[in-house]
Amino acid sequence: MAAAFRHWAHSDYVEGMSGHISVRDPEYPAAFWTNPLGVHFGLLCVSDMILVDFAGKVIGGDRTRPPNTAGFLIHSAIHQARPDVHAICHAHSIYGKAWSVFGKRLEMLTQDACKFFGQAQGVYSDYGGVVLGFEEGKRIAAALGPRGKGCIMRNHGILTVGQTVDEAAFLFTSMERSCQVQLLVDAAAAKGTPKLIIEDEEAMLNQEVEGDPEICYAEFQVYYNHIDRLHKGEFKE
Known part of the structure; x- marks a missing residue:
């Protein structure tokens, strides 16, 4: 998780104190680890993380800082609604925010999408x-759906989930880039260039490979190894 935050810092997903990643605790499934409020993504280490239960109480990790309130409400709702989800990623990335203003699904424009x-x-x-109530978190979890x-969160940004932090983090980067591609394609299409959408059958076949949890886990390792080399493993402290 610390490596994912460092990757986010290099990807320019930082906007003040906004953004959070969580991972369900393997021993206490009704609690999750997340980042504390007010620490730059590029400075986060393992020792900074906090363990929060579904009531919002910090029960482990670094107790010197609280969790992000909006982050807790979103993540706790999804972790409770989706027992299969062990990690969640959300940040205020540029292209995710830009595409979110349309309140529309991404089109299957590319293999990655x-x-x-x-x-x-x-x-x-x-x-x-701003998410400051349990009901808003529950509505976001419902919009994500069971699978x-x-x-896409309208006028807000994007959120991804996975069985591992690695999967969720790679999906976040892939969704952010897909939003960027969608905006570029729509701009070209507005000038008369026709779009060619991938047919449903091919899209499903692509998803079975591209969206496989183990494949997404493996995809993130190139970022992890880059961060590990760049930061000389300092984020593991």
């Missing part, structure tokens, strides 16, 4: 402001 084909992609089409891997 097919990770989010069909029920693997949800859209939260309402906007309730969602990623969710």
Whole structure:
């Protein structure tokens, strides 16, 4: 998780204190590890992380800082609604925010976008402001759906989930880039260039490979190894 945050810092996903990753604790499934409030992604280490239960109480890790309130409400709702989800990623990335203003699904424009084909992609089409209530978190979890891997949150940004931090983090980067591609393609299409959408059958076949949890885990290792070499393993402290 610390390596994923360092990767986010290099990818320019930082916007103040916004953004959070969580991973369900393997011993206490009704609690999850997440980042503390107000630490730059590029500085986060293993020792900074905090363990929070579903009531919002910090029960382990670094107790000097609280969790991000909005982050806790979103992540706790999804972890409770989806027992299969062990990790969740959300940040205020540029292209995810830009595409979110349309409140629309990503189209299957590229092989990479097919990770989010069909029920693997949800859209939260309402906007309730900064998430400061349990009900808003529950609505986002409902929009993600029982099989969602990623969710477009209108006027807010994107969110991804996975069986591991590595899977969820790779899906986040892939969804962010797919939003960028969608915006570029739509800009070209507005000038008269026709779009060619991948057919459903091919999109499903792509998803079976591109969206496989182990494949997504392996995809993230190139980022992990880059961060490990770049930071000389300092984030593991």
